[in-house]
C-alpha cells in the first residue's frame with residue numbers, strides 16, 4: 001500500500017464530486033494521466049471554485065500526491081474558460097509540468113466521460129470507467145482533502161438560490177441543514193429546497209437531514225418555482241405525461257452520452273411506457289448507459305415531459321432484472337462539439353437567471369448540539385461502528401471502520417462529543 005493510498009484510506013476520504021467512491025481504491029490504480037476535475041458544471045454551486053481560490057496550496061499538494069500514486073506522467077486541471085482570473089492565479093503557482101485544460105461553459109462538462117474526451121481525446125468505452133483509458137479523475141475537494149491529510153470531518157457546501165449572496169463554507173459532517181440555515185440566519189418560510197445542484201439534485205422537504213461526504217450544497221427557491229414542481233412529479237404523473245411525447249427526438253439529439261456515441265435514446269424510452277415488462281426491458285437497454293444528467297427533461301424536451309425519470313426508472317428495472325452495462329467501443333457523433341448545452345441557456349431555461357448572485361467563501365465556527373453520522377454515505381458497505389452509547393469521543397476520533405475485506409470508508413467524530421445512540425443506520429453524537 002502506497003503512502004497516498006494509506007492517507008486516503010485512514011482518513012476516510014471519498015470522491016467529493018457526488019459519487020463518494022472511496023479514494024484509496026482509485027489511487028491504487030495505475031494511469032498515465034491524472035485529471036483534476038474543476039469543471040463544476042451544476043449552475044449555482046461554487047464550492048470547487050472557492051476551494052481553488054482560497055486553498056490552492058492544499059489542492060496542489062493533493063494533486064501531486066495523487067498523480068505520483070497512480071504514476072501519471074501527464075497532469076491536467078480541467079477548468080472552465082469563464083474563470084480567467086482563477087486560471088491566471090493557478091498558472092502563476094503551478095509547476096510547468098501541470099497543464100491547464102480549458103473547458104467551454106457547457107453542461108455537463110464535469111461528467112467524467114466528457115471531461116476525459118475533451119481533455120485527452122480518449123474515449124472511455126461504453127459501460128467503462130476512466131481507468132480503461134489510462135486516466136484517473138479526482139474532484140477538486142477530494143484533492144484538497146488528500147493534501148490536508150487529516151480525518152475527513154468537514155464538507156464544503158454552497159448555500160445558494162434565493163439568498164442575498166451564495167455562501168460557500170465548511171460544515172461539520174452530520175450537522176443538519178436546518179441548523180446550518182439557522183446559523184446563517186437564512187429563513188425557510190415559503191421556500192423549497194434542492195439538495196445538490198439544480199440539475200442532478202433532489203427536492204427535500206426534511207431539513208433535518210444531515211450533511212454527508214457526498215453533498216455539495218443546498219439550492220433554496222421560492223416554493224412553487226417551476227424547477228421544484230418538475231422535480232417533484234410523482235411516478236404516475238411522469239408516466240401519464242409520457243403519452244404526449246411526439247417523438248421529436250430532441251432529447252436524444254442533445255443527450256451528452258448519445259453525442260459521445262453510447263447510443264442512449266431517451267425518446268425510445270418514452271414509447272416504452274405503454275409496453276409490457278419484457279418488451280420494455282429489450283427496448284430500453286440504452287438506459288444502462290444514461291449518466292442521469294437530467295438534460296433531456298430540464299433542457300431538451302419542448303413538451304415539458306420527463307424522459308430523464310423514465311430513463312432512471314428503466315435503468316432500475318434493467319438492473320433488477322440482472323442486466324449489466326456491457327463494455328463497447330464508441331465513436332462520438334459528428335455533432336459532438338456543436339450540440340453541447342451552454343450553461344447560460346440552461347440557466348435561462350431553468351428559470352434561475354435571477355438567482356445567479358454574487359458568491360463568496362466564509363469561515364464560520366459551527367457548533368451544533370448534535371450530529372447524526374450516517375454509516376452509509378459512500379459507495380460500498382456501510383461503516384461498522386467502533387463506539388458504544390455513552391462513550392466520550394474527541395474531535396477527529398474514529399467512530400466507524402471499513403468492514404473487513406469490503407469496499408467502504410471510515411468515519412470520524414467532527415467535534416468532541418458523547419455517543420448518544422448507535423443503530424443500523426447512524427451514530428448520533430451529543431456535542432460537548
Ligand code: SF4
Pocket residue numbers: 251254255256257258264265266289290291292293294295296297307308311
Ligand atoms: S439523463 Fe437524459 S440527457 Fe442525460 S444521459 Fe440520461 S438520457 Fe441522456
Ligand code: SF4
Pocket residue numbers: 244245246247248249250251252266267270300301302303304305306307
Ligand atoms: S424531446 Fe420530449 S417530446 Fe421530443 S421525443 Fe423527447 S420526450 Fe418526446
